[in-house]
Amino acid sequence: MSCTEVNPGASVESVLVTTDSCENFEQMSSSLEEIKNYVGKSPEVSDSSTSVDNLEESNSLNAVGSDDDYIRSKDWLEKKKHIFVLSSAGKPIYSRYGIEDKLVTMFGVMQALVSFVQDQNDTINCIHAGSTKYVFLNKNHLILVAISKTEESVPQLVSQLNYVFNQIASILTLTRLNKIYEQRRNYDLRRLLSGVERIIDHLLNFYEIEPALTLGAVQCLSLPPSIRDTISSAITQACSKIKNLVFAILLANNKLITLVRMKKYAIHPADLHLIFNLVQASESFKTVESWTPLCLPRFDASGFLYGHVSYLAEDCQACLLLLTVERDVFFTLSEAKHKIVEKMRRANCLEAINESLNSTDGTCLNAGFPELRHYIYKSKSTAQFHQPEISAPYINNTERLLMLYKRAHRRLHSVGRPLKLLFERSPQEAVLAWDTRGFELYVILEPLIETSAAIASVGKLLNWIKKREDKLFHLNAPTF
Amino acid sequence: MANGIMKTIVGKLVILGDGGVGKTSLITRYTQKAFNLNISSTIGASFFTCKTNIDNAIVRLQIWDTAGQERFKAMTPMFYRNANAALLVFDITCLDSFGNMQTWAQQLKGNVVEPMVLCVIGNKIDLSENRVVSREEALQYANSIGAQYFECSAKEDQGIGQVFETISRDLIRLSSDSSVKSLKVYEGDVESALMARSTDLEATDVGRIEEPGISIDSIAHAKTVPSKCCY
Numbered sequence: 001m002s003c004t005e006v007n008p009g010a011s012v013e014s015v016l017v018t019t020d021s022c023e024n025f026e027q028m029s030s031s032l033e034e035i036k037n038y039v040g041k042s043p044e045v046s047d048s049s050t051s052v053d054n055l056e057e058s059n060s061l062n063a064v065g066s067d068d069d070y071i072r073s074k075d076w077l078e079k080k081k082h083i084f085v086l087s088s089a090g091k092p093i094y095s096r097y098g099i100e101d102k103l104v105t106m107f108g109v110m111q112a113l114v115s116f117v118q119d120q121n122d123t124i125n126c127i128h129a130g131s132t133k134y135v136f137l138n139k140n141h142l143i144l145v146a147i148s149k150t151e152e153s154v155p156q157l158v159s160q161l162n163y164v165f166n167q168i169a170s171i172l173t174l175t176r177l178n179k180i181y182e183q184r185r186n187y188d189l190r191r192l193l194s195g196v197e198r199i200i201d202h203l204l205n206f207y208e209i210e211p212a213l214t215l216g217a218v219q220c221l222s223l224p225p226s227i228r229d230t231i232s233s234a235i236t237q238a239c240s241k242i243k244n245l246v247f248a249i250l251l252a253n254n255k256l257i258t259l260v261r262m263k264k265y266a267i268h269p270a271d272l273h274l275i276f277n278l279v280q281a282s283e284s285f286k287t288v289e290s291w292t293p294l295c296l297p298r299f300d301a302s303g304f305l306y307g308h309v310s311y312l313a314e315d316c317q318a319c320l321l322l323l324t325v326e327r328d329v330f331f332t333l334s335e336a337k338h339k340i341v342e343k344m345r346r347a348n349c350l351e352a353i354n355e356s357l358n359s360t361d362g363t364c365l366n367a368g369f370p371e372l373r374h375y376i377y378k379s380k381s382t383a384q385f386h387q388p389e390i391s392a393p394y395i396n397n398t399e400r401l402l403m404l405y406k407r408a409h410r411r412l413h414s415v416g417r418p419l420k421l422l423f424e425r426s427p428q429e430a431v432l433a434w435d436t437r438g439f440e441l442y443v444i445l446e447p448l449i450e451t452s453a454a455i456a457s458v459g460k461l462l463n464w465i466k467k468r469e470d471k472l473f474h475l476n477a478p479t480f
Numbered sequence: 481m482a483n484g485i486m487k488t489i490v491g492k493l494v495i496l497g498d499g500g501v502g503k504t505s506l507i508t509r510y511t512q513k514a515f516n517l518n519i520s521s522t523i524g525a526s527f528f529t530c531k532t533n534i535d536n537a538i539v540r541l542q543i544w545d546t547a548g549q550e551r552f553k554a555m556t557p558m559f560y561r562n563a564n565a566a567l568l569v570f571d572i573t574c575l576d577s578f579g580n581m582q583t584w585a586q587q588l589k590g591n592v593v594e595p596m597v598l599c600v601i602g603n604k605i606d607l608s609e610n611r612v613v614s615r616e617e618a619l620q621y622a623n624s625i626g627a628q629y630f631e632c633s634a635k636e637d638q639g640i641g642q643v644f645e646t647i648s649r650d651l652i653r654l655s656s657d658s659s660v661k662s663l664k665v666y667e668g669d670v671e672s673a674l675m676a677r678s679t680d681l682e683a684t685d686v687g688r689i690e691e692p693g694i695s696i697d698s699i700a701h702a703k704t705v706p707s708k709c710c711y
Contacts, residue, residue, distance in 0.1 A: 172551060192551045194499055195521035283520045284504060287512060288545075292524035293555060306524075328558060330527065 007438035008466035009379030009386070009473040015259040016218060016383035017268040017298070070098045071106065082147040083164060083204055086111060087181065093142070093189045094164075094200055100190070110145050114138055126154050137161040141181035142168070151403060153410040156214065160207050163270070166297045167203055170274050171196050174301035202281035203274075209398055210254065211405055212276075215440070216269050217378045217385040221255040222362070225470040227352045232258045232478040234343035238336045239480055245324045245333075246305060248480075251276060252318035253357055256384075256474060263479045268298035269383050279319050285309050289337075291330045294323065308333035312341050316350040317357070363391040367464065371457050373429065375443040376405060377465055379473060386465065386472045401444070408433035408442050423451065432458060486536040490664040491651045493541045494560040496584040497569035498577040499548035502603040505634035506569065507545050510644055515635055522547040525559055532648045538669055539648040541565075560588055562662045564654065565597035565647050568627065570618075572602040573610040578618070585625050594660050597650040598627035599643060606633040 090111035632639030
């Protein structure tokens, strides 16, 4: 394949921390210490691991707690993916479906499995029972379990569990979570998490419909570069005198518009995903100005940032977050927000945002690629990706499209045998996936396309993206 | 003066109460004339402003709608500091919320120095068939802390206008009290008075790091240091 030198969307500086898309978001960092005081945390190490294969005892879980409605309910059993969170003492914290209290006995079994393997100085990672995977993630004080009948690989499931864990840490901070359990091992964490179930539910659904989380990247709203620069400079100017403002993030419809940051600091895509999810899951942000404590676990798991959260205007549904380490500067940030909106309005930026949000002509067909059905292009150096509008035949079947991508992603990033290039043809479609040093590209094509034609259109596509890279990606990394 | 406006009063109102009792619903019903049964819980706190014309005065309220969940308790003091009025909200179908509201009231009384307008609100009277807190009990409690008692329903829009009218009248009355310094009074109709200044919100406890206190259940309380004098 030619044109490897074409590397659209690449940039020396990135607003986002760049990552490998297969990383599991295990480690968390602590950047607040440099801005503020630091409360230490102990990183956990899980060295060895066990993987029990073909444990064909999937009905053993059914045998326990015979008086529980759920475990007998066909509906509940047929769910494709269950997610559970429990404390290391076996107390229920979260269940994706059903009420945790009715599942107490099952939580007991999960805790027993984990501690049984732990007694042998080992860690349980997963159990394969036919096509069902039981994946365990053992954090210091919490156990997270996924029971999945989907095609997702174990690392992909672990990454979802890590997201759930990070979501909990984001609400409480990791320091507080650890302190609580150090003081009382038997604590019922649900008292502190009331209202959070909804955010976790949303996060898990988000993972199912958004490729961003699997890719470890963020999609930008496509905007003329001059508009994006004007918005960034409106933010920079309004906020330049405010000390300890760490990030200003403007987003709309799960897409990033701009991100202005404090020098030295960049935001991790996983943290940004939590923010996207929080904004989308919280209707209550819509009509008011909120002052919201928020811990970004990859940025600093030990403390809160405080966020001034508001939508730009009634006629522009973009959400602005101003994140600071100061807990008492709400009105300063509120003033700054008004200045930002004023400047943006004068420069017609609100219209430009609305126009981009409402445009529906971004399909492959409109771009002049009738042989392509859909694609995802991820630029590694900026941790950003671009995908066109979803078109037929996937409009009502996004989950299938995403499953194709997840499968291709899994094969490229397989631990045992990673691939550089994948071309797979089925009666429904052809899938091409390509992993280079600079980018990852996943393309879904018509099933009858010739291999040479597929390669030719991929080359054409890369050039097409390259030409529009300053519109599709956030290429400079503005600071306050 | 045009339309006879004599003065504008700018006061701060804080809404306290357990999670899920309907604090946000009350205020959105009042300020936006809307009700959403499916609203998500407030995270941290939300800020509203509203304006009421009473007699010859305009009362402009800066309203902090706080999150009721336990995990936000440590944050709440910075919202009720310097407040001129407080709504203490409970759900008439939930006994716990009535008990916890009394804890909020105590905390408020212990931390606010100037006289303030207090209202106890029993919300969700549309669900009166499930009522567990009687009107008499609530009224008695409200009297004991010097508060007025109202019952209302954000869903059916009952009694809410009355609450805010009473608060506004009481604030006008309070504004002539010389011991009240945090309530701002301006001559005429001052549009810009609504913009809060950036200095208005300062933490009572500057630089305190949020860590769980001795009790895990309530991180709101700092460590109690036994006082050494007088012993």
